[in-house]
Amino acid sequence: MLEWLFRSINGYVRICLRGGSPERFLNLCNARGLTIWGILCGKNGEYAAFMPLKDVRRVKPLVKKSGVHFRITGRFGLPFFIYRNKKRWYWAAGLGAFFLLLYTMTLFIWDIEFEGNYRYTDDNLRVSLEKQEIRCGILKGKIDCGELEAFLRTDLPEVTWVSVSITGTRLFVRIRENEVLSHVPQTDQSPCDLVAAKSGTIRSMVVREGAPQVEVGDTVEAGQLLVSGRIPVTGDDGAEITSHLVRADADIEAETTEEYEKKLPLVRTVRTPAGQKRRGLYLKAGPLSFTFLMPASGEKEEWDYQMEERQAKLFSNYYLPFYLGIIEGKRMVSYERAYTQQELSDLAEEARKENREKLEEKGVQILENNDKIEKSVSGYQIKGQMVVVESIVKRQPVTETPNEPEE
Template sequence: MIIWLNRYIFGYLFVELTGFSPERFFNICSVHEVELWKIVNTGTSYRFFMSVKGFRRIKPLVRKSKVRLRILKKFGLPFFLYRNRKRKAYGAGFACFFILLYCLSLFIWDIEFEGNRMYTYDTLLKYFESEEIHYGMRKSNIDCDALEEALRTNFPEITWVSARVSGTRLLVKIKENEVLSEIPARDETPCNIVAEKDGVITSMIVRSGVPKASIGDQVVKGQVLVSGVLPVIGDSEEIMNVHYIRSDADITARTEYHFTKQIPLLQKIDVETGKTRRGLYGKLFSYSLLIIRPRPEGTFWKITMEEEQLHLFQNFYLPVYFGTITGKEYISYERPYTEEEKKQLADEINERLKKKLLEKGVQILENHVRILDNESLCQAAIDFVAEEPIGRREGLEIQRTEEPKETSQ
């Protein structure tokens, strides 16, 4: 590539050689280190390429070897400029193109984040906009050191950040903290543990507090399971005092969930007709252009578009976007669901509900799905029998009693 570029800049020639002793000419060129390449014997002559500088050096060699050279074609930048020396507008446009590229290279046209998981791309981009860092700003106005410090200050979970400008892109690499930034303070507020929902207790481990229920008991929502009121009993079996503590226990119970979800009686079907419309999409800065045939009146189309940002090199992005548009015609109609489709819809609803329960730590023991169908209404009745933690802390009211004052007579 470098050799070809050098030849193009200084120019090279396609030459035909005829005469008495071409072999002697080639030997002399080799001795004087004159470069010849792609030598072809046509039978009556030899044809090859050589540089302009080499052609000027071989004039005495041509006379010495008694051969003749004829230039067949000229290549390279010097000859291109000479042929177009009168095309001033062409040269001006060529120069303006490179001037425009240089001007565009002074601005940022793409921002990329790498390593962010907790903070989304949109969150970080909005923060950049609040700090007046955005697409189209001058690269010289970006202080990467200040930007790194601001990110670490405003986003506590970011432990390391590196920002740099490469070409027309702002590249930001982020490393987030994978452990808690600080240990939460331990809460010692007195409280009871109450049932969060109805159920039958299957397991109960109490670490502090007074149990008010046991395994196998049926409990209702709001019922106290572990009390944070600890009585102090004297020798005569009387309550002498009361201590208030923070109850702590692991309590699981067998619970039930009942859901009823409505299923539509009719479904909308979209069928493609096979007709398509294709077009082009272009965008320069904030101006966009769509080139596509207008849709016939009364027809419906699904439009998809693929967009790509223009870049000359890996990090030299430009504010130019282009893409293709594809439209597919479709017609719609409604029809009743079949029994198999109703069952499939009910199963999908069941899977979504089951997924939500599992994400909450609920263990599914039994799962039943029924379809309740009549002429005017169709419903999916879904029942779950589960086992899950039901204990929830609830603050208790502390009652303070005043001791009787002693009187002296």
């Protein structure tokens, strides 16, 4: 392959030898160090072969000695191509301009990739890079990788290690985040009471700090005091001498009721594919974008479009500022119809499942679930009720100050 490439660049010809002594001509060429390959002998005694262009100019004395008729039957390679197209200089100019533009684009960054980020999103990291004016389209020569690494470590406190490198037209930013938070949140130690966040019947109660005001089995109302942060100190006669304030702490679970509701209209809009499709192309070059779509048959038609965009690249790490997207559209038809009983049941199940998942994420235990579908003039109403066991503790500051001891 390389040998053929070098021969094409330097140029070569196909020759035909007839009459005289072709064998002597070939021997003389071999003795003079001239290159000949692909020798073929025809039925009528003619020889055909290939010879480099630079050696053709040296064969004239050998042709006279051997007495052969030397004829060139084909010319190949770059020198002959240029000669044949010397009047079409604009082709060469266009080709040269294309490669010059291609080379110019390789001097810029056209893609930024992040690795190792979990706490920081790609958008957060791009914002940090833009503080240093690092974005797609910047010259690679303006990027100081060491300086950028030091800036990212300073700007992002949870990052412990940064590596910035440039490969092709891509900027790689690899980071390692701190697995332990750099600061521990300060906990509030001020005195407080525990009150009921909602009404319910207490199922379990474990008090770690404070004076309990209710017991297991009691029914409490929202806002009722459960554990007091005021601890009284009594004397031998049972009278209160003084008191001190603490931060009440307890795990109190109660059986409560969670309600949810979902409203639906009497009819709903349904969109279905009509079978017609449209295709198009989306082209983007830097800040410019173009969209080419097949014309639609009517202006009031509804279409749903989806597009997959891809960035042009020469090799794995040589991205270019060109984007191509294939657009596919489906014509949709809209009409209104009433809900079926099955659809209402499915929507009720969906609402039930959604609320159940929200409660389970909070660690709430679900004991019972009931729902019903009501119909009115304005529409449907899905009403649900769940009996759950959950924590009802809510903190509020202690407003009462401790009593001063009598002298």
